[in-house]
Amino acid sequence: MSEESPRTEDPDVAEARNGDDAAFNRLVEPLRQELHAHCYRMLGSAHDADDALQDALLRAWRGLARFEGRSSMRTWLYTVATRTCLDTAAARGKRALPMDLGPSSERAVLEQVPVTEVAWLGPYPDGNLGPAGPDVRYEQREAVELAFVAALQHLPGNQRAALLLFDVLGFSAAEIASMMDTSAAAVNSALQRARAIVAEKVPTPSRQRTPRKLEDARIREIAADFASALDRGDADALVALLTEDVTWSMPPLAHWYRGIEAVTDFAVEVPIGRCPSWRNEVVTANGQPAIACYLGESADAVHHAWSINVLSLRDGKVNEITSFLDPDLFARFGLPPTKP
16 A cells, blocks of 8 residues: 655645644544554554544644655654554553463462453454555454454564554555654564564464354354353353364453363353353454443343453354453443443
8 A cells, every 4th residue: 555656735734734623633534543443453452542543643733844745644644643652552561461471270260350450452343444455464354353463462662563554554664664764674674573473473364364254144143142152051052152272361350261171161150150140242343253241130130231252263163252351341332331
């Protein structure tokens, strides 16, 4: 998606330089969602992406006099957003999932306390993720899948930025060098190292490409079957949907489970055995099927928002469950806080 030579300047650019915030908003609005997705990929948190994008747009507005039109407005905004995210990531550090902290547990661990000192990776609601060029390595939905975003957290900031700008967004090495104030050779070197690390962390084919082979209706059916089994407390039906090497993690809880025996023990002991009543809704997150779970004290009680559960699929079965235990996430997904 290499930028073309700039044409006659957009009148909104001139007006924005003169302090017209409405003109600036017209320039930004078509790019806002894809810039937000970029910030999420860089930072691993939709909340951090909110703050970073707001800060980046403020920086762009204040620095618009320096925009000389040698590149497109899109390139300019990605430059500012990327540098803002690099500053944020350097100050805050990387985000993690439970498997980044320690080995899996073989049996259900009860009475866990949330680990608040860890910056946890968060889910991302699906939306308009922006255009993809013909030469990019990743589809736009694939580029927000949990496995990929989690892998990015293992990269130094410059490698993370180079990989996203080149392989996801389609900027050239020369453009990225200008954006990051470095050389094309340094960009290519960062790309090579970043790709090697991501290849170790993300299975091939990726989790996202397996769902592509399934019809959307079948994907939703698998998610609905998962939700229904949990609703009914049917452990056998739930386990039948899982692969032998399935994992289940629940940030901000540190313990996680790997393998059908450990996951079955956890499912029977905790969500089925100790949670009185569930009401669930099928949604999507990170380009993957997901379940929004509401928990109630009884079947006829009000059910309160509990978790967003992102499912990864392989060969038509669930091979990874990531349950984000945070009721505040529901508003971001356009969901109510309770179900009657």
